[in-house]
Structures are given as structure tokens and as C-alpha cells.
Amino acid sequence: MTDELVFYTAPMSRGRIVRWMLEEVGAPYRTELVGFGPAMKGEGYRAINPMGKVPALRHGGTVVTECAAILAYLADAFPEAGLAPAPTTLARGAYYRWLFFCAGPVEAATTNTVLGVTVPDDPRMRGMVGYGSLDSVLDTLEGAVSGRDFVAGDRFSAADLYLAAHLGWGMQFRTIPRRPAFEAYASRHAARPAAVRAREIDDGLLARQQAAS
Template sequence: MAPLTLYTNPQSRGRIARWMLEETGATYETVVIDFDGDARTPELLALNPMGKVPTLVHDGRVVTECAAICAYLADAFPEAGLLPDETSAYYRWMFFAAGPLEAAVTDKALGVTVPAEHRVMVGYGDFDRMVTALETAVAGQPYIAGERFSAADVYVGSQIGWGLSFGTLPARPAFTAYWDRLKDRPALARANAMDDALMQKAPVPKG
């Protein structure tokens, strides 16, 4: 058995984790969780009580949540060069994307509007404020942490790429320019090819 095992589904955030794994160059095994049946199998629940993917196992250690998986793999495989020398922007924007960005996009998709008097209670304030903040992360420099690509670009880039593809984020020039710098990375192409092949082999509905 490979020291790394990714529990995933090709129509899930597991695509982010696979991209990150491909960037590391590490050898890993894939276990596909079928959303068409009961994704909360005893095996998966033993690893992740939420019964969610992606779930990563590395030498017996379990890591869940995409941002955590990206950060963990950058630390675990330093030779891949995915951890910048200066990490303030790296951590700031990776976890901004995991918190305010994802919450704001999800709420908008569900038609949830936070009353103005309660915006102080939610991490993103309001959708437009979140988008403007995100724009500052990708404007004026090639990557999130500066001149060099890092694990934060895998996570934030995935969120922006999906947002542009599905219309959940506005196509601001800074977003499109940033995604153009990421979308042709060889590791992303390999990851997408593997997940696309899984979808063709056994199409599954979104979970």
C-alpha cells in the first residue's frame, strides 16, 4: 500500500487535493467514494466522522479539509518547493478562501442574504466586500505569496477557477489573469485527466 491514500470523488473538492498531490510528485493511492451509494462507509467514517471527501491518510495520519490537506502536503514534501519563504500572505489567503470565500459563495448560491445589521456576525461581511478583498490577493503580483507558486495557489486558484467557470465569482480582470497563470500547470492537467477518466468510467451524481 502506498504511504499516501486519497479518498475522493471526481465531482468533489477532492480535485483540489489531487492537484496538490500531483504538485508534490509523491506516489499515492486513490480510493473513490461513490456518491451514488452511501458515501458514509464504515471505512471512511472511521477516518473522518463527517464522512466527507477529500480525506487524506499519510503513514497512518489522517488529514481532512482541503486547505489543511494543501498546507500539510507542502510541509510534508518540502522538496516540492510549495511552501514560500515568507508565509504571512500564504496562510492569510489560504484560510481566507477556506472561510470567508467559501461561506460567501455558498450562501449566495443558496439564496441566503445576511441582513445588514447582522453582517458583523459573519466572517465575510457581505459578498461584494469578500470579492474585493480576494481581488487584492491576486492583483499586483504573480502568485498569492509573491513571485513563486505555492500550495496556497492550489487552494485559492481552485476556488477562483471554479468561480469563473460556474459564474459564482465575477469575472474581474485580476481573477481571470490570475487563473490564466495557473490553468495550464502540468500537475493540474494530470490531476484533471485522472478525475475526468474516473467520471467517464463511472459517472456519479453530485453529492
């Protein structure tokens, strides 16, 4: 596909995850910075994402929002980057499983914990909560990353990127406890050249924003 890639983001947001993915893909892209507040909630940007949030990606006439969706889209749009297992392999199931486990239970459980939202200790109520409990989510995640380099097959994929980014961010801001398996997995993938480039880009943008304010 030759249509232009336009990346809408803010340097201190979940857009950092997508920036890393774009650097892994290696295709040219243009960054559009969207400021928090009026710019992000304004009519112009809401034409891209009605939620008024970043990140978002425009690829020609296609617009994709939500980090996991953007990662999955880019992996399929640029198969030469090798960021998703082939559809006919067993690893493809694990790829989908952990990509969306992170987007669903991990995101919900950690956010609710930070906000102080607790699930009543009632089996009927607890059954309504898809993630069950933060402990069960973290234990499941620890089992997925312990003793292995990759969660889907024998090579790095968008699922590893998403999990490593969430773990790194969560441990940094203490929304996810530091466990040896989490630290080993996240730090290993955070050292990838594309991850380092992405951080340098966003850190530079953030520094310029702070200097201008």
C-alpha cells in the same frame, strides 16, 4: 516520510483540488474512490472521515481532512516540492493569510450566496458574519491577485493552488463573477503541468463512472 499516501476522493468533488496538490508534490499516492451516498456515509468510510465527505488523505497513521488542511499538510510533509514559503520568511504570513482566507470568507460567502442566505442590513447582525459581504470578499481577493503572479513571495505555493482552484471552479459554475484579474490569475496557474495532469486523471475517472452508470 515514507508512509503510503492514500487519497480518498470522488472525481467531481473538491477532491480535484487535492489531486492537483498531489500532482505538484510528485510523491507516489494511491487513489480510493468513494461514491456519493451510502458508500460515503457508510461506517467504513466514516472511520476515515466522520463527516462522510471527500476529500481525505491518509499518510501512514495520519488522517487529514478539509482541503486547506490537506494542502498545508502536504506542503510541510514534502518540503522538497517547494509549495510553502520557509517559516522564517515574510512570505509565510501571506501564505497562511490567503490560504485560510479562501477556506473561510471565500467559501462561506460564495456558498451562502448560492443558497440565497442573506445577512440582515443591521450593523449588529452584519458584525456577526465573519466575511461581511460577498462584494467585500471578492474585492479583497481581487486586490490580492491583481498585477502579481503569486500571493505569497516570488514563487507558486499551495495558497496559489487553492485560490486558483476556487476561482476557476467558481467562475465555471457562476458562483464567482468573472473579473479580468480572476481570469488571468486562475488560467495562468491552471496551465501548470501538474494541474493539467490532475484534470486529465479526474476527467478520465468521471468519464468511466458515467459510462458504467
